Amino acid sequence: MIFREVEDRDLILRARRGSVEAYNLLVSRWEKRIYNYLLRLTGNRDDSMDLSQDVFLKAYQGLGKLEDPAKFGSWLFRIAHNEAYSLLRKPKSEGEPGEPKQAAAGWGTLLPIETSLAVERALGRLTEDQREAVLLKVYQGFKFEEIAEVLDTPVSTVKSRVYTALETLKEILAPVRSTP
Template identity: 65%
Template sequence: MIFRPVEDGDLIERARRGDVDAFNLLVSRWEKRVYNYLLRLVGNREDALDVCQDVFLKAYQNLRKLDDPARFAAWLFRIAHNEAHSLFRKRRPESAEESEQATGMAVAVGGAGILPLELSLAVASALERLTAEQREAVVLKVYQGFKFEEMAEILGCPVSTVKSRLYTAFGILKTRLSPIESGGKR
């Protein structure tokens, strides 16, 4: 007997017919990617976990509204995008100074090189200094591997806007991270 891997489309159809186990399989396939995406957007584990649960609850409740099962990933990440932005709207905006104190970390590199942890922290700090739109575009492209068209669908904007956000963000990241590449020398 030969088993073929169960495709997302098959699981979606089964879940639409009320098969909770099929939806649970979808959750287990996608929860790590959605959680990591949300963690990079919202900035802390507790909020990312809460929002991730909300995303899958909304996905389950609205699965019948998904027109094309082949677009499940973009549809799911659009829900995650919307839920993260709902959380941002509920929060009171921080002042720029508070935000810098919370996330700001100087990228100071000695001549001995940089450790992987220091590099990760420097990248995280540089990402935090991007606008929310730029950061989200970078996360979708670099960390999640979405195509421009999928990103445009998730973000609800034209492909040209996605490309512009990425171009600007990569320029900022290059400037912020160049001291690391040059060993702290400019």
């Protein structure tokens, strides 16, 4: 891991005092993770880009309310979670052009394309709650306690969702894994 010259906590304190430069640095550190998380939730690049902007605007406006700067990451993902589910709850108009699910974007460099597509399809078969818990745990590297904060759910429920989802994924992907 690369040593960060200035920690997020210090940037938050500077941003609270009005430093736009400090906040822009925070955004640059977190924007890719937030965008990818939103992309996997919504499956739509345009929606994910718009939501990312909304997340960082709301975070900037609410920075003074953040009680513990050490929890900036989980706080930011909680905002992203809320924004995504607000969008997903809105009914789509019939004539609205949609973009097909593209949640596998960016995985091509990590896995062969066939495996990547199989994993995406398998993730799509999970419940929304399970999928989001797995995305936060596996792809974002959050601890169970952090996921519980993001989802506003007890830690035991988060653990159950992750373990159940991983077992389901193992079953779904078993034929893919055994293919030469």
